[in-house]
Each structure stands twice: as C-alpha cells, then as structure tokens.
Amino acid sequence: MKKTGAQIFVESLIAEGIDTIFCYPGGATLYITDALGDCDIRQIVVRHEQGAVHASDGYARASGKVGVSLVTSGPGATNTVTGIATAYMDSIPLVIFSCQVNTALIGNDAFQEADIVGITRPCTKHNYLVKDVKDLTRIIKEAFHIARSGRPGPVLVDIPKDVSASLGEFKYPDKVHIRSYQPTYFGHTGQIQRAMREIASAKRPVLYTGGGIILSDASHELTKFAEALSIPVTNTLMGLGGFPGNHHLFLGMLGMHGTYAANMAITESDLIIAMGARFDDRATGKTDEFAPHARVIHVDIDPTSISKNIKVDVPIVGDTKNVLHKMLEIIAEDKESFKDFQTSTDEWRKKVAKWKKDFPLTYQRNGGLKPQYVIERIYEITKGKAIIATEVGQNQMWAAQFYKFLKPRTMLTSGGLGTMGYGFPAAIGAQVAFPKSLVIDIAGDGSIQMNIQELATAVQHKLPVKVVILNNGFLGMVRQWQELFYEKRYTWTCLPCPDFVKVAEAYGAAGYRIDKEEEVDMVLKEAFRNNQPAFIDVHVDPLECVYPMVPAGASLKEMLLV
Amino acid sequence: MRHTISVLVENEFGVLSRISGLFSGRGFNIESLCVAETLDPTVSTMTIVTTGDDAIIEQILKQLNKLINVIKVIDFRDTDYVSREMVLVKVNADEKTREEILRMVEIFRGKIIDVSQKTYTIMITGDEEKLRAFLALVRPLGIKELVRTGPIAMARGDKTIKMKDKQPKGGSEDG
Secondary structure, three states: OOEEEEHHHHHHHHHHHOEEEEEEEOHHHHHHEEEEEEEOOOOEEEEHHHHHHHHHHHHHHHOOOEEEEEEOOHHHHHHHHHHHHHHHHOOOOOOEEEEEOHHHHHOOOOOOOHHHHHHHHHHEEEEEEOOOOOHHHHHOOOOOOHHOOOOOOEEEEEEEEHHHHOOOOOOOOOOOOOOOOOOOOOHHHHHHHHHHHHHOOOOOOHHHHHHHHHHHHOOOOOOOOHHHHOOOOOOOOOOOOOOOOOOOOOEEEOOOOOHHHHHHHHHOOOOEEEEEOOOOHHHHHOOHHHOOOOOOEEEEHHHHHOOOOOOEEEEEEHHHHHHHHHHHHHHOOOOOOOOOOHHOOOOHHHHHHHHHOOOOOOOOOOOOOHHHHHHHHHHHOOOOOOEEEEOHHHHHHHHHHHHHOOOOOEOOOOOOOOOOOOOOHHHHHHHHOOOOOEEEEEEOHHHHHHHHHHHHHHHHOOOOEEEEEEEEOOOOOHHHHHHHOOOOOOOOOOOOOOOOHHHHHHOOOEEEOOOHHHHHHHHHHEEEEEEEEEEEEEEEHHHHHHOOOOOOEOOOOOOEEE | OEEEEEEEEOOHHHHHHHHHHHHOOOOOOEEEEEEEEEEOOOOEEEEEEOOHHHHHHHHOOOOHHOOOOOEEEEHHHHHHHHEEEEEEEEEEOOOOOOOHHHHHHHOOOOOOEEEOEEEEEEEEEEEEHHHHHHHHHHHHOOOEEEEEEOOOEOOOOOOOHHHOOOOOOHOOOOO
C-alpha cells in the first residue's frame, strides 16, 4: 500500500523506537504535523525552535537516547542552529528534522526558504536533503545510526514539503551500511598494553576524564579502575558525574575555574591518563606549560581529538568503556607489574590529599547572600539526587564547583559552545525523560531571559522544572572579567531584570523570592515540593566572583584564589 | 611544507562544500583542489595540495577521514608518486616572436591550441618544475592570461587504491 512521505516519516520514527519529539509547526511541516496528529509519539510543542533543539538535547543527555526535534523551513530551521552547534560541540546524539520548501522551489529564494543543509554543514556530524520519497526511510535510518554511533553528534535531515506529500512504499531497513563510515570501538591491544606499562611505572599519575565517559556509559568502569590503582581523578566540566563527586579520589574539576588540587595535580603529574576528554583550552590553560613533566595517554573514540592540542605519547582510539574494561583485565591478570604500584605512588597521593585539604573550594560568607551557599544548600536538600541543568557563566561554574555530581547524566550543561539559554529548555527535556525526578536549572538573571518563553511549554505540559535564578543584576561572568582585567568598567553588563516572580505567575507557574540566607532552605524545600514549574528568584551578592581563576592565556598553576 | 593528498569521496552533491568548508573552517590552506569522477562513477577523487607542518597535516588527514562521505584518504608523504598538472597560457605572439614560441612549445612538448592575430594559446602538462621553467621562459614575451588545473597524483608502480570499505581502525597504532 502506498503511503505519503509524511506517513512514512511517522512510521519510520515508530520503527526507530522514538516515543517523544520536540517540535514547532509551520507551513512546510503541515503534512507531517497532520500525520503525527493521531499517533502515540509524544509531541512537546515548544515556543521557539532553539528551545526544541535544547530540549531534545537535555532529553538525550539525561536519558542516553537520541533526542529528536522537528521544525519548519526558513526561520524555523535557522532558529535551530544554536541548539545544533551546542550539541555538536558536546557530542550529543540528536536528529533534527527540518522541513523545506517544495523541491521545485529550492534555490529560488522562495518564501521561508533557507539553505539549512548548507548552513548546518559545519555544525552537524552529517546532514541530508531528502530529494525523493523513496530515499526517506534509508536516510532516517542512517541519520539515527550516525547520530548515536562513534563520537555521537547531531544529524539534520531536511525534508521538502512535496516529498512529505508524495506517495511511496514504507519499508524500514533493518540494517545500515555506509561504506565510508566505520567507527573504531575497540582500542588497539598493543597500545593498551603499552599504556598499562606506562601506568605501572608512573609515580605521579592522574586520571583526566571528560564527557566521553558519560557518553559511553563508562563511569562504573572508570570508578573501578581508579579504585583498583588508587589514582586521583579530575573531571572536565563535561565529565562531571562520570566519577562520584564525593569520592575520596576525586579532585574536582580542573581548568580555568578548577580546584587548586586538580590544577596542581595536572601540573606536577608525571603521567596523565586522559579518557574521553579533548584538552579544551578552558581545561588546559596555556598549552605550552600544561603538565610539563607528564607523559600523556589519551583514550578517545575520535582520532581527531588525539594530539590536536596536546602532544600524546600513547594514543588509543576506541570507546572508553571497552578500553577501561580491557585495562581492568590486564590489572587482574598482571599482578606482578602492579605489586609495587601502591607504595611507589603513595607519596603522590599524600601530596594530592594535602592540596585538597589545604586549598578546598571556599568563599567568604560576609557581604550578603552568597550564590555558592545556595548551590551547597541545593546539594544538601536534594542529597545530590536531582538532575541539574545550568545556564552559562558564573551560575554554571558555581554549580560545577559546589554541587557534588554523584551519577552520570545528572549534569546538563553547554560545555563547548557555552550557550546562554541552554539550561532551561534542556531541563524541560530532562523532565520529559524523567517525569518523577527533581530537575533543577541553575540559572542567572541574564541567561534565563534567553529562553524564558519555554516557561509556557513547561506549564502546558505540566513539567515541574525548578529554575533557581542566581540574580546578581549583572551578566556576572563578563562583569567579573571587567572587574579583574578592565578596571571595573562595567560596560554592557549591568542590565535591569523583570520581576521574575511576576513573570512566573503570569505564565501560570509558581514564583518565589529569596533575599536572605535564613530563607534559603525553607523556600527551596517548598518550591521543590510544589508540583508546578517554578522560578526561584534568589537575590545574591552582586559582586561575587568565581574563584579559583586561571586568567586567560596563563598556565594552570597561576591561579587566583579567593 | 607542501603536501599532496588524494581523497576518495562519495560522488554526491554537497561533498565538495563539506571538504572545502572543513579547510576554511579550521584555517587549513588549499593551494589547489582538483575533483572528478573515477572509474567507479559513484566515487570521485579530490586531489588537494596543502601546506602545513606535520601536526597540521596530521589533523587535516584525520579531519578528512572523519567526514561521513569520505571513503578513503591517501597521504602521499610515505609513497613514491607521480603528479601532473595542465596549464593553459595565452601569450603575446607577433611576427618576431612566433617562431621562437613554437620552438619552446616543441621542446616542452606542449601544444598550441588556439591562435589569433596577436596571441597564441598554449597547452602544456607536466610536473611543477617543468611548468615553472616553461612559464619563466614565456613570461618576458608577455603572458596575457593563465589558467592551471592544479595537480593530480597517483602512486607509482603497480600499487592501486583499494576500494574496500573504511575499516574500524582498532588495528592501527595511532588511529
């Protein structure tokens, strides 16, 4: 029986096991929108297409599944670009379906036409324009395969309106074969053995792990590996939750706003074991002075990440979970090589523990309500069991520093692109994936206004996301740089805010306000108990800065402490 | 350092812009780029001449390999290969110089493919040095226009590019 492209599209999603999409309609989506009208796929209609992609991204990060969004042509499609670039930088598996003007009109500057395949080419893992309905199922199958395999990433599929209207057969392929795409999952055995020899002879080893651990569900293996050899662990921002934040071997995050212990451990280490991390400039500081005494082992599924920023001594291309599994086998089999390891690294562990004890993350309690205190209380009240999304800036760094992420997929943050406005829609997506979990967006008064319209989505779909706005009346991170490096000229960064309580109430959500330390626990608890979405407007010390801080271009050991 | 790379790609629309976009987006140089279909019409070869130190070339090769439509990347650094380019050059040719130009074209085994009252259009193929030498000779006569194809390259001997699928690279030491 012949079906329309729109029906084939819907059946393909069902065949792919997709139960939720984030979407926004328009002229070009009409056939598909109509076909979705009577199917079981949950459709969360957002209020801006950027929100749709971020929500599908939050859904993907929290659940490990591929996030799906669907938007219309032209402006609908271009509005997704920030969301796509965000997911691309953080390797998040998404499939974005954009609709396109009729095939015959493509290239004619038609109404609501944009060359979205051209526009998104550098920020997608791959993209497609479907020119014929008979290619539709194959392309959808390939898109999902590419998005979730290897180093994951966003894939865009552009579907012209006439393709969604024309008739074809529905036959969903059960296999994908792309001759030019074969990711490497298993590390080279010889290289893994070489790495283990390096580790056995190291005196000052440190594990530096990133988002790859979370993407490959390797946190269990990582924890076992670190414990087996008692090697201290530092995480990148993307890696938080990949290793328990309350573990005695955990040093906290490294980098520009990393802990003293983490940055010193990297600087004095003689062996860095990098896993699923990509030596981003915010993590390394000045690369010439990064880990000057260390040899480097780097495990990553993407060969381009290896030796891109930092020269690697033992490269291993493969999935971190598989490689860690193999490494654990070697430790179990080769007891001889590791029998002196504990004693020879003991001095190092003591040194690292002393850094941790002498220079913990801290802040001064005088001068108004401190944002760090609010984060600490959120951690205590939720016992670390919430899913935390963040916006970008100071709120993000304080969340990374003062909330102890205990489990993978509980930290949703735009690490690579640094997208303000990411956190709120991402939290909505995570809440869709986990309706019973407490999902909190830690926001700033600047960032929340970049996708504040999604409050309508949260209210409509009864998604009780809590937004804790650390309101300092500034674009705080930029202001901090102006304070430190531009002689306190706060140009552009002091922006008046609306009354967030009234905004929340106007949308039909709950609004709370906190001004003093004494109110924090009571109000947060009440807001978290409430089954409505809520804005909690917390008026914090406007001039608080994020410390430690490694100034841009400085080496990791040159930290400004409190 | 100059460097020649051949890239086998799916012969589909948009592939060229993926490749050129990768170079421009990451700040790599393209000195020349030459694209055409191969024996297998579903596959095209791109011959790219680029510059950069070893670390940059390494990144270029890896980034090219990462593109979904790229079937194979051939790095000519460790291979003995031949490389040829074609030039079309329009030079001033009057009564006094015509004879001399004809002789030079013959010596360099080129061809005159178009003639006008005042000009010759010469076609010449060869490696970079030969073309440079020829152009240096005709330059004093007055070059009015010059078009080059950019080089194409192939390994010497009976070695050919295997058109098998991209393999998972667990077997190689550096991926």
